[in-house]
Amino acid sequence: MTIKPPSKxxxxxxxxxxxxxxxxxxxxxxxxxxGSFGLTGGEIAVTVPPEESxxxxxxxxxxxASGNTARDRKVKSTTFLDAEAYPEISFTSTSIEQVDGIWQLRGVLTARGAAAPAEFSLESLQVDAADIRIAATGKIDRYAHGITAMKGMAGRYLWLTVTVRATRQQVGPS
Incomplete structure:
Protein backbone atom coordinates (compact mmCIF):
# COMPACT_ATOMS: atom_id res chain seq x y z
CA MET A 1 0.00 0.00 0.00
CA THR A 2 1.52 3.33 -1.03
CA ILE A 3 0.61 6.05 1.42
CA LYS A 4 1.52 9.67 1.89
CA PRO A 5 3.38 9.79 5.21
CA PRO A 6 2.21 12.29 7.82
CA SER A 7 4.45 15.18 8.89
CA LYS A 8 6.98 14.47 11.60
CA GLY A 35 -18.88 -4.82 20.01
CA SER A 36 -16.61 -1.97 20.94
CA PHE A 37 -14.30 -0.35 23.47
CA GLY A 38 -13.73 3.37 23.92
CA LEU A 39 -10.24 4.81 23.69
CA THR A 40 -9.23 6.95 26.67
CA GLY A 41 -6.05 8.45 25.27
CA GLY A 42 -2.79 7.97 23.50
CA GLU A 43 -0.34 9.46 21.08
CA ILE A 44 1.50 8.69 17.89
CA ALA A 45 5.04 10.03 17.47
CA VAL A 46 5.85 10.18 13.75
CA THR A 47 9.55 10.20 12.86
CA VAL A 48 11.80 10.11 9.85
CA PRO A 49 12.41 7.32 9.04
CA PRO A 50 8.88 6.06 9.82
CA GLU A 51 10.25 2.79 11.24
CA GLU A 52 11.32 4.73 14.34
CA SER A 53 7.81 6.06 15.01
CA ALA A 65 -20.21 -2.91 24.88
CA SER A 66 -21.69 -5.72 22.80
CA GLY A 67 -25.35 -4.71 22.79
CA ASN A 68 -26.25 -7.43 25.33
CA THR A 69 -26.43 -6.13 28.91
CA ALA A 70 -26.00 -9.54 30.56
CA ARG A 71 -22.98 -10.39 28.36
CA ASP A 72 -21.42 -6.96 28.94
CA ARG A 73 -21.76 -7.36 32.71
CA LYS A 74 -20.18 -10.86 32.54
CA VAL A 75 -17.25 -9.69 30.38
CA LYS A 76 -16.55 -6.75 32.73
CA SER A 77 -16.71 -9.07 35.78
CA THR A 78 -13.83 -11.01 37.36
CA THR A 79 -14.65 -13.89 34.99
CA PHE A 80 -13.09 -12.03 32.05
CA LEU A 81 -11.73 -8.46 32.14
CA ASP A 82 -12.10 -7.71 35.88
CA ALA A 83 -12.78 -4.09 34.90
CA GLU A 84 -12.83 -2.75 38.45
CA ALA A 85 -9.35 -4.08 39.25
CA TYR A 86 -7.96 -3.49 35.72
CA PRO A 87 -9.77 -0.46 34.27
CA GLU A 88 -7.42 -0.06 31.30
CA ILE A 89 -6.16 -2.00 28.32
CA SER A 90 -3.02 -0.46 26.80
CA PHE A 91 -0.87 -0.91 23.73
CA THR A 92 2.71 0.30 23.31
CA SER A 93 4.53 -0.24 20.04
CA THR A 94 7.93 -1.89 19.85
CA SER A 95 8.46 -1.78 16.06
CA ILE A 96 6.94 -0.60 12.82
CA GLU A 97 8.00 -2.10 9.53
CA GLN A 98 6.75 -2.70 6.03
CA VAL A 99 6.33 -6.39 5.19
CA ASP A 100 5.25 -7.38 1.66
CA GLY A 101 3.90 -3.87 1.08
CA ILE A 102 1.87 -3.75 4.30
CA TRP A 103 2.89 -1.71 7.34
CA GLN A 104 2.98 -3.87 10.49
CA LEU A 105 2.79 -2.35 13.95
CA ARG A 106 4.12 -4.68 16.63
CA GLY A 107 4.03 -4.08 20.34
CA VAL A 108 2.82 -5.11 23.74
CA LEU A 109 -0.87 -5.24 24.66
CA THR A 110 -1.60 -5.26 28.39
CA ALA A 111 -4.99 -6.52 29.55
CA ARG A 112 -5.98 -7.69 33.00
CA GLY A 113 -2.46 -6.92 34.16
CA ALA A 114 -0.82 -9.33 31.71
CA ALA A 115 1.38 -8.10 28.87
CA ALA A 116 1.63 -10.10 25.63
CA PRO A 117 2.86 -9.42 22.09
CA ALA A 118 0.34 -8.00 19.62
CA GLU A 119 0.53 -7.13 15.94
CA PHE A 120 -1.65 -4.83 13.86
CA SER A 121 -1.72 -4.34 10.09
CA LEU A 122 -2.27 -0.84 8.77
CA GLU A 123 -5.39 -0.89 6.60
CA SER A 124 -5.56 2.81 5.77
CA LEU A 125 -3.91 6.14 6.51
CA GLN A 126 -5.37 9.51 5.58
CA VAL A 127 -3.40 12.68 6.10
CA ASP A 128 -4.79 16.20 6.04
CA ALA A 129 -3.75 19.55 7.48
CA ALA A 130 -3.05 18.68 11.14
CA ASP A 131 -4.87 15.35 11.44
CA ILE A 132 -4.18 11.75 10.59
CA ARG A 133 -6.79 9.01 10.38
CA ILE A 134 -5.60 5.46 10.77
CA ALA A 135 -7.35 2.09 10.61
CA ALA A 136 -5.50 -1.03 11.70
CA THR A 137 -6.55 -4.61 12.39
CA GLY A 138 -5.14 -7.33 14.62
CA LYS A 139 -5.91 -10.72 16.11
CA ILE A 140 -5.65 -10.90 19.90
CA ASP A 141 -5.34 -14.12 21.92
CA ARG A 142 -7.22 -13.61 25.21
CA TYR A 143 -5.47 -16.65 26.73
CA ALA A 144 -2.16 -14.77 26.48
CA HIS A 145 -3.62 -12.34 29.03
CA GLY A 146 -4.81 -15.03 31.43
CA ILE A 147 -8.43 -14.61 30.32
CA THR A 148 -9.32 -18.28 29.87
CA ALA A 149 -12.81 -18.65 31.37
CA MET A 150 -15.65 -20.34 29.48
CA LYS A 151 -13.51 -22.15 26.90
CA GLY A 152 -15.70 -23.14 23.97
CA MET A 153 -18.55 -20.84 24.92
CA ALA A 154 -16.39 -17.75 24.42
CA GLY A 155 -13.87 -17.74 21.60
CA ARG A 156 -10.15 -17.58 22.27
CA TYR A 157 -9.41 -14.85 19.71
CA LEU A 158 -10.74 -11.35 19.19
CA TRP A 159 -10.31 -9.59 15.86
CA LEU A 160 -9.84 -5.90 16.57
CA THR A 161 -10.20 -2.94 14.27
CA VAL A 162 -8.75 0.25 15.67
CA THR A 163 -9.90 3.45 13.98
CA VAL A 164 -8.09 6.55 15.18
CA ARG A 165 -8.13 10.26 14.45
CA ALA A 166 -5.12 12.05 15.91
CA THR A 167 -4.22 15.73 15.83
CA ARG A 168 -0.69 17.06 15.54
CA GLN A 169 0.40 18.90 18.65
CA GLN A 170 1.83 22.36 18.24
CA VAL A 171 5.41 22.78 19.30
CA GLY A 172 5.78 25.74 21.66
CA PRO A 173 8.59 28.30 21.53
CA SER A 174 11.90 27.14 22.92
Whole structure:
Protein backbone atom coordinates (compact mmCIF):
# COMPACT_ATOMS: atom_id res chain seq x y z
CA MET A 1 0.00 0.00 0.00
CA THR A 2 1.52 3.33 -1.03
CA ILE A 3 0.61 6.05 1.42
CA LYS A 4 1.52 9.67 1.89
CA PRO A 5 3.38 9.79 5.21
CA PRO A 6 2.21 12.29 7.82
CA SER A 7 4.45 15.18 8.89
CA LYS A 8 6.98 14.47 11.60
CA UNK A 9 5.65 15.26 15.08
CA UNK A 10 3.51 14.09 17.97
CA UNK A 11 -0.17 13.44 17.32
CA UNK A 12 -2.64 13.14 20.19
CA UNK A 13 -5.48 10.62 19.77
CA UNK A 14 -8.94 12.22 19.69
CA UNK A 15 -10.90 9.91 21.99
CA UNK A 16 -14.27 11.22 20.78
CA UNK A 17 -13.51 10.42 17.14
CA UNK A 18 -11.64 7.12 17.65
CA UNK A 19 -12.79 3.63 18.57
CA UNK A 20 -11.96 -0.03 18.83
CA UNK A 21 -14.43 -2.52 17.40
CA UNK A 22 -14.13 -6.26 17.77
CA UNK A 23 -15.62 -9.52 16.67
CA UNK A 24 -15.24 -12.88 18.37
CA UNK A 25 -16.73 -16.34 18.03
CA UNK A 26 -18.86 -17.87 20.76
CA UNK A 27 -20.99 -20.98 21.35
CA UNK A 28 -18.31 -23.35 20.04
CA UNK A 29 -17.74 -21.17 16.98
CA UNK A 30 -21.34 -21.11 15.75
CA UNK A 31 -22.04 -17.45 16.57
CA UNK A 32 -20.29 -14.11 16.28
CA UNK A 33 -20.25 -11.38 18.91
CA UNK A 34 -19.50 -7.82 17.85
CA GLY A 35 -18.88 -4.82 20.01
CA SER A 36 -16.61 -1.97 20.94
CA PHE A 37 -14.30 -0.35 23.47
CA GLY A 38 -13.73 3.37 23.92
CA LEU A 39 -10.24 4.81 23.69
CA THR A 40 -9.23 6.95 26.67
CA GLY A 41 -6.05 8.45 25.27
CA GLY A 42 -2.79 7.97 23.50
CA GLU A 43 -0.34 9.46 21.08
CA ILE A 44 1.50 8.69 17.89
CA ALA A 45 5.04 10.03 17.47
CA VAL A 46 5.85 10.18 13.75
CA THR A 47 9.55 10.20 12.86
CA VAL A 48 11.80 10.11 9.85
CA PRO A 49 12.41 7.32 9.04
CA PRO A 50 8.88 6.06 9.82
CA GLU A 51 10.25 2.79 11.24
CA GLU A 52 11.32 4.73 14.34
CA SER A 53 7.81 6.06 15.01
CA UNK A 54 5.99 5.01 18.18
CA UNK A 55 2.40 4.48 19.26
CA UNK A 56 0.80 4.31 22.68
CA UNK A 57 -2.96 3.95 23.19
CA UNK A 58 -5.28 3.10 26.07
CA UNK A 59 -8.88 1.90 26.23
CA UNK A 60 -11.34 1.57 29.10
CA UNK A 61 -12.43 -1.94 30.06
CA UNK A 62 -15.57 -0.38 31.54
CA UNK A 63 -16.51 0.84 28.04
CA UNK A 64 -16.89 -2.75 26.73
CA ALA A 65 -20.21 -2.91 24.88
CA SER A 66 -21.69 -5.72 22.80
CA GLY A 67 -25.35 -4.71 22.79
CA ASN A 68 -26.25 -7.43 25.33
CA THR A 69 -26.43 -6.13 28.91
CA ALA A 70 -26.00 -9.54 30.56
CA ARG A 71 -22.98 -10.39 28.36
CA ASP A 72 -21.42 -6.96 28.94
CA ARG A 73 -21.76 -7.36 32.71
CA LYS A 74 -20.18 -10.86 32.54
CA VAL A 75 -17.25 -9.69 30.38
CA LYS A 76 -16.55 -6.75 32.73
CA SER A 77 -16.71 -9.07 35.78
CA THR A 78 -13.83 -11.01 37.36
CA THR A 79 -14.65 -13.89 34.99
CA PHE A 80 -13.09 -12.03 32.05
CA LEU A 81 -11.73 -8.46 32.14
CA ASP A 82 -12.10 -7.71 35.88
CA ALA A 83 -12.78 -4.09 34.90
CA GLU A 84 -12.83 -2.75 38.45
CA ALA A 85 -9.35 -4.08 39.25
CA TYR A 86 -7.96 -3.49 35.72
CA PRO A 87 -9.77 -0.46 34.27
CA GLU A 88 -7.42 -0.06 31.30
CA ILE A 89 -6.16 -2.00 28.32
CA SER A 90 -3.02 -0.46 26.80
CA PHE A 91 -0.87 -0.91 23.73
CA THR A 92 2.71 0.30 23.31
CA SER A 93 4.53 -0.24 20.04
CA THR A 94 7.93 -1.89 19.85
CA SER A 95 8.46 -1.78 16.06
CA ILE A 96 6.94 -0.60 12.82
CA GLU A 97 8.00 -2.10 9.53
CA GLN A 98 6.75 -2.70 6.03
CA VAL A 99 6.33 -6.39 5.19
CA ASP A 100 5.25 -7.38 1.66
CA GLY A 101 3.90 -3.87 1.08
CA ILE A 102 1.87 -3.75 4.30
CA TRP A 103 2.89 -1.71 7.34
CA GLN A 104 2.98 -3.87 10.49
CA LEU A 105 2.79 -2.35 13.95
CA ARG A 106 4.12 -4.68 16.63
CA GLY A 107 4.03 -4.08 20.34
CA VAL A 108 2.82 -5.11 23.74
CA LEU A 109 -0.87 -5.24 24.66
CA THR A 110 -1.60 -5.26 28.39
CA ALA A 111 -4.99 -6.52 29.55
CA ARG A 112 -5.98 -7.69 33.00
CA GLY A 113 -2.46 -6.92 34.16
CA ALA A 114 -0.82 -9.33 31.71
CA ALA A 115 1.38 -8.10 28.87
CA ALA A 116 1.63 -10.10 25.63
CA PRO A 117 2.86 -9.42 22.09
CA ALA A 118 0.34 -8.00 19.62
CA GLU A 119 0.53 -7.13 15.94
CA PHE A 120 -1.65 -4.83 13.86
CA SER A 121 -1.72 -4.34 10.09
CA LEU A 122 -2.27 -0.84 8.77
CA GLU A 123 -5.39 -0.89 6.60
CA SER A 124 -5.56 2.81 5.77
CA LEU A 125 -3.91 6.14 6.51
CA GLN A 126 -5.37 9.51 5.58
CA VAL A 127 -3.40 12.68 6.10
CA ASP A 128 -4.79 16.20 6.04
CA ALA A 129 -3.75 19.55 7.48
CA ALA A 130 -3.05 18.68 11.14
CA ASP A 131 -4.87 15.35 11.44
CA ILE A 132 -4.18 11.75 10.59
CA ARG A 133 -6.79 9.01 10.38
CA ILE A 134 -5.60 5.46 10.77
CA ALA A 135 -7.35 2.09 10.61
CA ALA A 136 -5.50 -1.03 11.70
CA THR A 137 -6.55 -4.61 12.39
CA GLY A 138 -5.14 -7.33 14.62
CA LYS A 139 -5.91 -10.72 16.11
CA ILE A 140 -5.65 -10.90 19.90
CA ASP A 141 -5.34 -14.12 21.92
CA ARG A 142 -7.22 -13.61 25.21
CA TYR A 143 -5.47 -16.65 26.73
CA ALA A 144 -2.16 -14.77 26.48
CA HIS A 145 -3.62 -12.34 29.03
CA GLY A 146 -4.81 -15.03 31.43
CA ILE A 147 -8.43 -14.61 30.32
CA THR A 148 -9.32 -18.28 29.87
CA ALA A 149 -12.81 -18.65 31.37
CA MET A 150 -15.65 -20.34 29.48
CA LYS A 151 -13.51 -22.15 26.90
CA GLY A 152 -15.70 -23.14 23.97
CA MET A 153 -18.55 -20.84 24.92
CA ALA A 154 -16.39 -17.75 24.42
CA GLY A 155 -13.87 -17.74 21.60
CA ARG A 156 -10.15 -17.58 22.27
CA TYR A 157 -9.41 -14.85 19.71
CA LEU A 158 -10.74 -11.35 19.19
CA TRP A 159 -10.31 -9.59 15.86
CA LEU A 160 -9.84 -5.90 16.57
CA THR A 161 -10.20 -2.94 14.27
CA VAL A 162 -8.75 0.25 15.67
CA THR A 163 -9.90 3.45 13.98
CA VAL A 164 -8.09 6.55 15.18
CA ARG A 165 -8.13 10.26 14.45
CA ALA A 166 -5.12 12.05 15.91
CA THR A 167 -4.22 15.73 15.83
CA ARG A 168 -0.69 17.06 15.54
CA GLN A 169 0.40 18.90 18.65
CA GLN A 170 1.83 22.36 18.24
CA VAL A 171 5.41 22.78 19.30
CA GLY A 172 5.78 25.74 21.66
CA PRO A 173 8.59 28.30 21.53
CA SER A 174 11.90 27.14 22.92
Missing amino acids: GVYRIDTLDSRITFRAKHQFGTGTVR TVHAAASTLSF
